[in-house]
Amino acid sequence: MTTEKMNRITQKLQEDKKLLSIYFTAGYPKLDDTVTIIQELENHGVDMIEIGLPFSDPLADGPTIQESSTAALKNGMTTELLFGQLQDIRKTVNIPLIVMGYFNPMLQYGVEAFCKKCHEIGIDGIIMPDLPLDVYQADYEAIFKKYGLINIFLITPQTSEERIREIDAASNGFIYMVSSASVTGSKSGFGNEQENYFERIASLKLKNPQIVGFGIKDSETFQQATKKAKGAIIGSAFIKHLTSEGIAGISNFIKSIR
Amino acid sequence: MNYHANEKGYYGEFGGAFIPEMLYPNVEELRQKYLDIMYEASFQEEFHQLLKDYVGRPSPLYYAKRLSEKHNTKVYLKREDLNHTGAHKVNNTIGQILMAQKLGKTRIIAETGAGQHGVATATVCALMGLECIVYMGEIDIARQAPNVARMKMLGAEVRPALSGSRTLKDATNEAIRDWINNPVDTHYIIGSAIGPHPYPDMVTRFQSVISEEIKWQLKEKEGRENPDYVVACIGGGSNAAGTYHHFLDEPEVGIIAVEAAGKGVDTGESAATSALGKVGIIHGCKTMLMQTTDGQITEPYSISAGLDYPGVGPMHSHLFTSGRAEFYSATDDEAMTAGLELTQLEGIIPAIETGHAFAIFQHKTFKPEDVVVISLSGRGDKDLQNYIDYFKL
Numbered sequence: 001m002t003t004e005k006m007n008r009i010t011q012k013l014q015e016d017k018k019l020l021s022i023y024f025t026a027g028y029p030k031l032d033d034t035v036t037i038i039q040e041l042e043n044h045g046v047d048m049i050e051i052g053l054p055f056s057d058p059l060a061d062g063p064t065i066q067e068s069s070t071a072a073l074k075n076g077m078t079t080e081l082l083f084g085q086l087q088d089i090r091k092t093v094n095i096p097l098i099v100m101g102y103f104n105p106m107l108q109y110g111v112e113a114f115c116k117k118c119h120e121i122g123i124d125g126i127i128m129p130d131l132p133l134d135v136y137q138a139d140y141e142a143i144f145k146k147y148g149l150i151n152i153f154l155i156t157p158q159t160s161e162e163r164i165r166e167i168d169a170a171s172n173g174f175i176y177m178v179s180s181a182s183v184t185g186s187k188s189g190f191g192n193e194q195e196n197y198f199e200r201i202a203s204l205k206l207k208n209p210q211i212v213g214f215g216i217k218d219s220e221t222f223q224q225a226t227k228k229a230k231g232a233i234i235g236s237a238f239i240k241h242l243t244s245e246g247i248a249g250i251s252n253f254i255k256s257i258r
Numbered sequence: 259m260n261y262h263a264n265e266k267g268y269y270g271e272f273g274g275a276f277i278p279e280m281l282y283p284n285v286e287e288l289r290q291k292y293l294d295i296m297y298e299a300s301f302q303e304e305f306h307q308l309l310k311d312y313v314g315r316p317s318p319l320y321y322a323k324r325l326s327e328k329h330n331t332k333v334y335l336k337r338e339d340l341n342h343t344g345a346h347k348v349n350n351t352i353g354q355i356l357m358a359q360k361l362g363k364t365r366i367i368a369e370t371g372a373g374q375h376g377v378a379t380a381t382v383c384a385l386m387g388l389e390c391i392v393y394m395g396e397i398d399i400a401r402q403a404p405n406v407a408r409m410k411m412l413g414a415e416v417r418p419a420l421s422g423s424r425t426l427k428d429a430t431n432e433a434i435r436d437w438i439n440n441p442v443d444t445h446y447i448i449g450s451a452i453g454p455h456p457y458p459d460m461v462t463r464f465q466s467v468i469s470e471e472i473k474w475q476l477k478e479k480e481g482r483e484n485p486d487y488v489v490a491c492i493g494g495g496s497n498a499a500g501t502y503h504h505f506l507d508e509p510e511v512g513i514i515a516v517e518a519a520g521k522g523v524d525t526g527e528s529a530a531t532s533a534l535g536k537v538g539i540i541h542g543c544k545t546m547l548m549q550t551t552d553g554q555i556t557e558p559y560s561i562s563a564g565l566d567y568p569g570v571g572p573m574h575s576h577l578f579t580s581g582r583a584e585f586y587s588a589t590d591d592e593a594m595t596a597g598l599e600l601t602q603l604e605g606i607i608p609a610i611e612t613g614h615a616f617a618i619f620q621h622k623t624f625k626p627e628d629v630v631v632i633s634l635s636g637r638g639d640k641d642l643q644n645y646i647d648y649f650k651l
Contacts, residue, residue, distance in 0.1 A: 056422065056554040057540070059434050060278045066421055078552045103276060104539040108553030129278035130539065154279040158441050163282070178280060181441045 008096040008124045009150050009173045012047055013209050019231025020222070020257060021211060022238050023050040023100060025068035026085070027077025029242060034085045035092075036247055042095050044254040050127060050233065053082060053101030060129050062185035064236040068243075079109045083117050090122035098152065100127040112143050119147035125173055127152045133170060152176050157197045161204065168206040177201060177210040177229060184214055185236025190224045202228035222257050259580055261506040261573070263462075267455020267543075270580060272572035275454035277542045280438040284446075285542075287361065289456045295360045296353070296463065308352050309467060312385070313342045315349075317468075319475035319631070324603040331624035334485070335606070335634045336472055338497065345609065345636030346465060346497040347378035351447055353464030355382040358445035365389045365444045369419075369433040371398055371426035371493065372564035372611060373405025374636055375449030380414035390414040393432040395425035398563045405640050423557035425566045426493070430541050450494025451571030454542030458499075458571050465500025472631055473504055480629055487512040487624065490633040491614040492585075493529070493565035495574045497635035502577070512584065513577060514622070516614045517570070518560035519587035529558035530587035531570045532578045540568065546575040561590035561644065562610040564636075588617030594648050596620065597638065609636035610644060 012019065022041050026034045034051070041049055054069035054077050061069070089097065099118060106114045106128060118126065126149050131140070133153060144151050150173035155164050157180060167175060179194055194215075201210060209230035216225050217237035225232040234257065241253045267273045267289075277285055295301055309315040318337045326333045338346035351368075358366060366383050368390070370376030376392040383390035392409055396418045399406050409416050422428040430452075437446045451458045451465075473483040488505055490498035492515045505511040520528035528534060531546050538547035540555060548556040548568040558568040570578075577583035588596070597613030600606055608616065612635045624630055638645065645651065 057427065057431055059431055059541075060280060060438060062435070070421070073554060080552075102539075104547075104549070104555070105553035107537075107539060108549065108551065129280075130276045130542070132276060132279075132282070135274065135276065156280050156283075156441075158283040159279060160283070181280065182439050183280075183435045186439065 007148060007150055007173070009048070012096050013174060013230060018226040019047040019211065021048040021050060021231055021233040022046050023052055023233055023235035024238060024242065025052040025054050025065060025072050026082050027054060027072030027075045028068040028239070029071070029246070031075040031077060032085070033247060034082065035089060037250070038089060038093055038097070040247060040250040041254070042093050044251050046095065046254060047231065048096045048098065050098045050100040053079060053099055053105055055102040055105060058102060060183055062183040062236060064185045064239050068239050079105050083121060086121045096124045097122065098125040098127055099123050103128045103131040111140055115143050115147040115149055118149055123149065125150035125152055127176060129154055133167060137170060154178050157181055164204065164206070168208055171208045173208065174230065175206065175208045175210045177212045179212050179215045179225065182214060190215065190221060194224070198225070198228045219257050259582070261577065261582060263455065263459035263573070267459060269573045269576035271537070272543070272545050272575040273455055273458060274544050275542055276539045276544060277454045278438070280441065281434070281454070284437065284441055285454050291361065292357065292456050292460050295357055301356060301360070305353055305356055309349065313348050313352065314340060315467065316471045316475070317341055319472060319479065321479065322604050325600065328603060329619045329624065330626050332629045334476070334629065334631045336468060336501065336631055338468065338633060338635050339606065339608065339612070339637035343374070343378045343381050344639060345374040345378070346468065346500060346633070347375045347449055348381065349467055349500065350449065350461050350464040350496060351375070351378040351382045354445070354447040355386050355388070358388070358447070359386065361445060363443060363445035365440065366447055367391045367393070367433050367436050367444055368447045368449060369393045369426065369429040370449065371429070371566055372562065372609065373398065373402040373409065373640060374564060374609070376414070376416070377405050377408050377412070379447050379449070380409040380412035383414060384412045391436065392416050393419050393429040393436070395419045395423070395429045397424045398426065398429070401644065402563055402640055425563065427555065427558070427568055434541065450496045451499040451573055452494040452541055452543060452569065458543065458573055461496050462499040462503060462573060465496050466503035468497070468500035468633065469502060469504035476629070476631070484508050484511045485629040485631045487514055487628060487630045488633070489514040489516065489615050489618050489630060491516050491565060491611050491635060492570055492574060493518065493567045493611065494569070495571035497633050499571060499573055501633040506582070513582060514618060515574060515577070515583050515585045516618055517585060517587040518562060518565035518593070518614055519589045520559040520561070522589055523587055527559035529560040529565055529567060531568065532585040533587060535569065543572050545569050545572040546578065562593065562614065564609070564611040565614060586618060586621045588614045588620070592617040592620050597645070598649065606634065607638035608634060609638050610641045612636050
């Protein structure tokens, strides 16, 4: 089942540029905005997209993503509905698509059924922050691989070097580097502490490139985050912009980043 | 069958540590150290000294004569309501505050539903001079005002959880987010037998002082260590875990759990997890959980803030699915009636949570010769306003 052609994430990571990745919550602001948002993001030069599957209890997220998730669920978003919306996405969109969410909805859908569906649609990777490395390796790695899905793990400033090496060995795409000890959307700008952390991780010469997330909100933080890392992910700041400016404002937001 | 946590924190298929990487260093440090720290002689000495001199343990095992006569069986009450701060919660917070000190943590966070765990945490923080922040659902802040005032007086900061159903589940989410934001100096004192491993096991071990005492107290009174039944109410399940612990491997002891049915199991306003839940992930562990078919966690309901939780601890999920424990659920009305009955027969006003355990007599008939030990997990002072409103006193 593993695709002969290279996974789109792997391909994208080989491009000689700093990657801009955008997270949004599926089903927000409106239930049916999913495909339009993805197309707009690609049209305006975004390199990769994390499609957020909303969850009722997003432990690792700050107020912005909590609120967009609550709104999306209120709008009626479900796992099945999202897969339905994405059914034909590969007819129009070429950049890597990653589904990001919490593990319980995936577990209820059935991990294998979920992965199979992702494969059929053309999803390239999965980020489940609360699916820990050891459980993944023991129970689910074979399923992810069978369907050609790259599982992305997180590291934080508190992650030990030993653990980082373990995560690097288990990864086959990129490592999601959480910029600081925080939930999403809660830091304003990067200081020396982050610079040192970015430096330290770069010096480890990991086999997987790193993409920085949490706290990236504008051109300045994007530049800082990608000085050493391969790319950066913007989530909360994008959702805030989407809330105030709507889909028509996506172009301006992306232009303001780079 | 094994009813205790294995080294990875599983009770059968339940438990484990489903946590985001941000929490990994803290939870892993705790996992590696908790047993060594807990069973150091000096730790045990300090823990038991505080339980004796500060909490007032052992808590009495009281033969409830009139209640026994009424229900034609032998009922003993394990008087956790007589503990300092008024409930079983303090057994765990004493243990965890000592654990936090050994780990070098200086800032304490906690979640609370009824406020009993919040008060017990604020109390031990005052005792040890540590900063204390308690997350509490906005709804619970309103319905448990006396406990909010107590926490503030004890020097704790009470932060309202404004998301979701604004009750215990959401307070727990906020506490976890706080821990993510403060990974170095902070210890999270979880109040129930929930959360990622090693929390359910650690909390159970600290609370197991309850069943340990029941054994020798019953030996003194009845000439035998094992009752025929132990009964406890269950939200997350810490008082139940502590009440059952030493009896889990004694097959002749019946284990009984009473959940909160709210307005009725099938009304959509309930917290009866064993009846309404299925396996899922909540607050870092795999357990029985009330949720939609899509895996979204359902907002529970109970008149008692302490049982208003959409899951049960993983140990209890295992006791339920393995058939080791009998699960019942009591409605708001049944629990309130049982609370009033206890008050009028024995002169003890229980917490509404605890009232659920006493509602067992409305669901099960015991034999006259049965010895039934009920965990009287908390006193009802905090619930007076609810009793006044309910009974129009």
